[in-house]
Amino acid sequence: xxxxxxxxxxxxxxxxxxxxxxxxxxxxxxxxxxxxxxxxxxxxxxxxxxxxxxxxxxxxxxxxxxxxxxxxxxxxxxxxxxxxxxxxxxxxxxxxxxxxxxxxxxxxxxxxxxxxxxxxxxxxxxxxxxxxxxxxxxxxxxxxxxxxxxxxxxxxxxxxxxxxxxxxxxxxxxxxxxxxxxxxxxxxxxxxxxxxxxxxxxxxxxxxxxxxxxxxxxxxxxxxxxxxxxxxxxxxxxxxxxxxxxxxxxxxxxxxxxxxxxxxxxxxxxxxxxxxxxxxxxxxxxxxxxxxxxxxxxxxxxxxxxxxxxxxxxxxxxxxxxxxxxxxxxxxxxxxxxxxxxxxxxxxxxxxxxxxxxxxxxxxxxxxxxxxxxxxxxxxxxxxxxxxxxxxxxxxxxxxxxxxxxxxxxxxxxxxxxxxxxxxxxxxxxxxxxxxxxxxxxxxxxxxxxxxxxxxxxxxxxxxxxxxxxxxxxxxxxxxxxxxxxxxxxxxxxxxxxxxxxxxxxxxxxxxxxxxxxxxxxxxxxxxxxxxxxxxxxxxxxxxxxxxxxxxxxxxxxxxxxxxxxx
Amino acid sequence: xxxxxxxxxxxxxxxxxxxxxxxxxxxxxxxxxxxxxxxxxxxxxxxxxxxxxxxxxxxxxxxxxxxxxxxxx
Numbered sequence: 001x002x003x004x005x006x007x008x009x010x011x012x013x014x015x016x017x018x019x020x021x022x023x024x025x026x027x028x029x030x031x032x033x034x035x036x037x038x039x040x041x042x043x044x045x046x047x048x049x050x051x052x053x054x055x056x057x058x059x060x061x062x063x064x065x066x067x068x069x070x071x072x073x074x075x076x077x078x079x080x081x082x083x084x085x086x087x088x089x090x091x092x093x094x095x096x097x098x099x100x101x102x103x104x105x106x107x108x109x110x111x112x113x114x115x116x117x118x119x120x121x122x123x124x125x126x127x128x129x130x131x132x133x134x135x136x137x138x139x140x141x142x143x144x145x146x147x148x149x150x151x152x153x154x155x156x157x158x159x160x161x162x163x164x165x166x167x168x169x170x171x172x173x174x175x176x177x178x179x180x181x182x183x184x185x186x187x188x189x190x191x192x193x194x195x196x197x198x199x200x201x202x203x204x205x206x207x208x209x210x211x212x213x214x215x216x217x218x219x220x221x222x223x224x225x226x227x228x229x230x231x232x233x234x235x236x237x238x239x240x241x242x243x244x245x246x247x248x249x250x251x252x253x254x255x256x257x258x259x260x261x262x263x264x265x266x267x268x269x270x271x272x273x274x275x276x277x278x279x280x281x282x283x284x285x286x287x288x289x290x291x292x293x294x295x296x297x298x299x300x301x302x303x304x305x306x307x308x309x310x311x312x313x314x315x316x317x318x319x320x321x322x323x324x325x326x327x328x329x330x331x332x333x334x335x336x337x338x339x340x341x342x343x344x345x346x347x348x349x350x351x352x353x354x355x356x357x358x359x360x361x362x363x364x365x366x367x368x369x370x371x372x373x374x375x376x377x378x379x380x381x382x383x384x385x386x387x388x389x390x391x392x393x394x395x396x397x398x399x400x401x402x403x404x405x406x407x408x409x410x411x412x413x414x415x416x417x418x419x420x421x422x423x424x425x426x427x428x429x430x431x432x433x434x435x436x437x438x439x440x441x442x443x444x445x446x447x448x449x450x451x452x453x454x455x456x457x458x459x460x461x462x463x464x465x466x467x468x469x470x471x472x473x474x475x476x477x478x479x480x481x482x483x484x485x486x487x488x489x490x491x492x493x494x495x496x497x498x499x500x501x502x503x504x505x506x507x508x509x510x511x512x513x514x515x516x517x518x519x520x521x522x523x524x525x526x527x528x529x530x531x532x533x534x535x536x537x538x539x540x541x542x543x544x545x546x547x548x549x550x551x552x553x554x555x556x557x558x559x560x561x562x563x564x565x566x567x
Numbered sequence: 568x569x570x571x572x573x574x575x576x577x578x579x580x581x582x583x584x585x586x587x588x589x590x591x592x593x594x595x596x597x598x599x600x601x602x603x604x605x606x607x608x609x610x611x612x613x614x615x616x617x618x619x620x621x622x623x624x625x626x627x628x629x630x631x632x633x634x635x636x637x638x639x640x
Contacts, residue, residue, distance in 0.1 A: 019594045023587055030583055037574070059576065191576045198580050202587065206618055210609050347607050349594035350615050353587055 013161045013336065014343040020352030027199065027356045028176055031192050031363070035180025038188045045392045048185035048399050049117060049375045050280050057286040059194055061293030064277040065301075066193035067368030069200060074305055074361045075157060078341075079334035081309025082320055084248045085225070085233025086566060087240075088309070089302045094260045097559045099268035100295035101552045103278070104288045107269050109536045110446045111279060112287045113528045118279075118372075119272040119442065120380040126445040126529050127456030129384065134460060135441075136380035138434045139272060140373055144406050147369035148413020154362035155414065161339045161355065170414055173359075174407050177367045181374070182403040185396075186280060189371040193277075196360035203357025204304040207338075210345040211311035224314035233313065236566045243489040250494040251487070258497025262504045266439030273372040284537060288548040295555050299562065305338075312337035316344075366410070373406045374399050429471055429496075436500035437463025437507035444511050447531045449523065455515030463507025470499045574635045581629025588623030591615050 016024075042048045055063070080088040116122040120139060124132035155169035180188050215221040222234045232239045232246065239245045240252040268274060268291075281287035312320065318332060320340075326333035332340060342354040378399045383390070390398075441460045444451050473480045474495060482488045485498045526533040544550050595615025603610075 017594075019590050023590055026586055027583075030579065034579055191579070194576055195580055195583060199583065199587075202584065202622055206614055210612070210614060213612070214609055344608050345614065347594070347598060347603065347610070347615055349591035349619065353591060356587075 013339050014351060014355075016162060016352060016355070017348035019349045020355065023349065023352035024356050024359065027360065028172070030195070031176060031180055034191055034195070035183040035188045038184030038191065041187055042183065042185040043396065045395050045399070047187065048396045049379065051185070051187035051190055053280055054282045055190060055277075055280045055286070055290075056282060057289035057293055059190060060278050060281040060286060060290035062197045062297070063190040063193040063280075064274055064290055065294040065297050066197040066200075066364045067274050067277055069197065069301070069361050069364060073365070074200070074204070074358060075335050075338045077305045078309040078312070078338040079320075079336070081306040082312050082337045083309075083334045084246075085229065085313075086236055086306065086310065087246060087248050087250075089236060089306050089566070090255050090259065091264075092298060092302045092306070093559060093563060094255060095264040096268060096298050097295050097555065098260060099265040100291045100298065101556060102265060103269040103275075104291040104295075104548055105552055107443070107446060108278065108288050108291065109284060110529060110531070110534065111275065112281070112284050113534060113536070115528075116279070117379045118376050119270050119275055119438075120376055122442065122529070123445070123456065124380070124384070126526075127441070127451075128453040131441070131453070131457045131460060132380055132384065134457065135434075135438060136376050136384075138464070140376050140381060142434065143273065143369045143373040143376070144409045145413050147366050147373070147406065147410040149417055150362055150366045150369065151410050152414040152417045154359065154366070157339075157358060157362070160336065161358075166418070170411060173363060173366065174411050177363060177370060178404050178407040181367050181370050181407075182400045185399065186276065186371050186375070189367045190277060190280060192367060193364045196364040199353070199360045200357045201304065203353040203355075203360075204308075204338075206350060207341045207345060207354075208303055208307040208311065211308065211315065211341065215311060215314050221310060221314050225310060229313055234310070234566070236563060238567055243487045243494065248494075249489055250497070251490075254485075254490075254494045254497040258494075258501045262436050262439065262500045263497065266435040266500070266504070270438045270442050271435060272376060273368050276372050276375060277368075285539065285542070285546070285548065289551065292548055292551045292555060296551075296558075299555070299559060308341045309337050312341055316340060370403055370406045370410070374402045377402045377406070433464055433467040433471065433503070436467065436504040440504045440507035441511060444508060445530070448515075449526055449530050449532055450515055450520050451511060452515045452518040452520045454518040455511040455513075458514045459507045459509075459511025462510040463503045466506040467499055467503035470502060575633040577629050578633040578635065581626045581631075581633060583626065584622045585626030585630055588619050588621070588626050591619030592623055593619070595619050 041052070046052055077088055077091065111119075111122060114122055114125055116125060118136070120132045120136035123135050151170055151174060152166075154173055155164075155166040158164040158169045159166050180192060184191070212218065212221065215224060222231070225231070225233050237252065240250065240255065243249050243251050278287050278290045281290050316337070320326075320332050320334050320337055321329070323333045323335065325331065326336075339354075339358070342351065346354050378395055382398055382402075383395060387394075437460055440463060441456050444459070445456055470484050474484055479488070481490055481495060484502070485495045487494070490498070523533050528534050539547050539549075592615070595613055595618075598610075598615060599613065
């Protein structure tokens with residue numbers, strides 16, 4: 001082995017052949033080539049930050065979904081499926097589909113017609129500068145931290161699976177993302193996300209196909225899981241009548257009101273990381289169709305994420321365990337189920353494509369965070385607070401520099417996480433503090449003309465503060481869980497669901513009360529921002545098959561059908 | 568949607584699928600004649616051959632249909 005490849009010479013889960021390495025290297029070359037090719041199309045602010053607002057519904061929709069397929073999504077949820085069974089699918093179905101359809105049909109018109117560059121930008125138009133500053137600083141801070149955690153997670157995965165050195169993985173991935181996003185801006189990020197989406201499916205789809213063949217179909221899989229774990233692992237709703245009846249320790253009210261109504265709706269409709277992709281659509285109809293296309297594909301993501309976890313539970317000869325136990329005993333953790341299944345079925349070439357799919361998933365998440373950070377930093381912080389009157393060219397230069405700056409902060413975060421691993425849990429929690437109240441602020445702002453700037457700001461602050469307060473209360477006094485999550489048996493997931501619900505309600509109530517006590521904006525200033533003060537273009541000129549409503553109903557019917565089938 | 572001056576994003580995706588498909592197909596055909604010492608589970612199904620073939624065909628189709636200069640988006 002040459003010195004250049006010495007970093008590969010450590011214990012690993014799978015061994016790559018030359019053809020596998022060629023496939024991985026080809027992926028990096030193609031991603032960079034797209035970045036260089038698109039450089040010529042990123043000269044104005046509208047091009048660099050909004051991809052020229054000329055994306056078709058398909059491109060925007062697949063990118064919208066791909067930006068969310070990063071981080072620990074693929075491996076983490078496959079591990080959760082091994083651990084909790086098919087319950088993990090709730091995060092893909094009820095925890096995503098209704099929210100995506102709601103974004104498309106109810107919220108997208110206001111985002112799009114207002115021509116905002118970002119979600120904090122919408123808050124500026126609707127509630128004023130103070131709400132924008134609060135949300136943009138929180139968002140920029142959290143986004144860049146999340147990007148660092150993604151980077152660390154990817155490096156850790158490559159170390160576990162391939163034995164690659166963590167420093168090399170962080171360096172290569174961060175340099176690649178920095179180059180293609182700083183060159184081509186959002187257009188480059190979006191195009192690469194679409195490529196990554198296709199590669200994820202091409203690389204991961206074979207596992208469930210071969211797994212089902214080996215298990216003897218769905219019936220055979222259920223029978224094996226009933227023997228290896230419990231028959232309840234293959235039911236989505238029937239075990240959720242009580243916290244103690246399912247391995248996740250969660251009640252159906254937590255899933256419906258916490259996950260579906262607040263956390264998921266908050267994430268899919270106000271997290272600028274995903275909303276930015278839809279704002280780049282070429283017209284309002286494309287902007288409404290994009291989340292619907294994303295929802296249609298999202299419904300089938302469990303096939304490549306959850307099903308491999310269940311197949312691992314049914315077919316793998318060894319028992320997987322929690323991370324800490326795996327480290328102590330030298331066994332395999334839940335999170336390794338996807339690479340273990342990959343190694344089980346995939347020979348040379350296929351293995352390289354599978355690993356490329358994992359790397360693509362991580363990089364799309366990282367690039368999504370970085371491009372969203374760049375826009376919010378440049379438009380909502382730098383231009384709003386530091387340099388208001390610069391030229392468009394100056395802001396584009398600032399966008400390129402902040403892309404590199406964001407990547408550098410992410411790298412620093414990645415190394416901080418290596419030394420203080422518990423930070424990962426805290427940052428995940430911090431992120432959730434902000435999303436639920438932000439959703440309440442945005443949706444009230446869109447649907448209620450009487451909501452005032454003061455109501456929006458104080459509601460957002462109170463909601464975020466209450467979420468932090470509840471989290472700290474349970475940390476200091478674990479018995480408080482019975483009040484926050486309504487049961488002493490609730491687990492972390494359930495606590496997150498209920499904390500989100502209460503903080504959203506707190507934000508809504510404070511926004512309502514403060515708005516009633518303060519002076520509203522004149523209706524003329526709400527044009528294009530609020531329901532009842534905005535002319536939403538009619539879609540009667542297009543055929544039924546081109547109307548977003550029609551496809552939203554189709555997706556909704558399939559969504560209901562899937563939940564009934566796997567009840 | 569077109570990238571840069573005239574190349575559609577779907578053409579790039581076609582190239583990716585075509586190259587990866589050919590590499591996987593080639594690897595699968597090699598294994599037909601030189602069976603590995605430790606075969607993967609369900610090796611007899613030769614997934615590399617048919618999956619690589621499907622990806623290559625799909626990629627070739629995308630490359631042809633969205634080739635630069637055809638004006639397709």
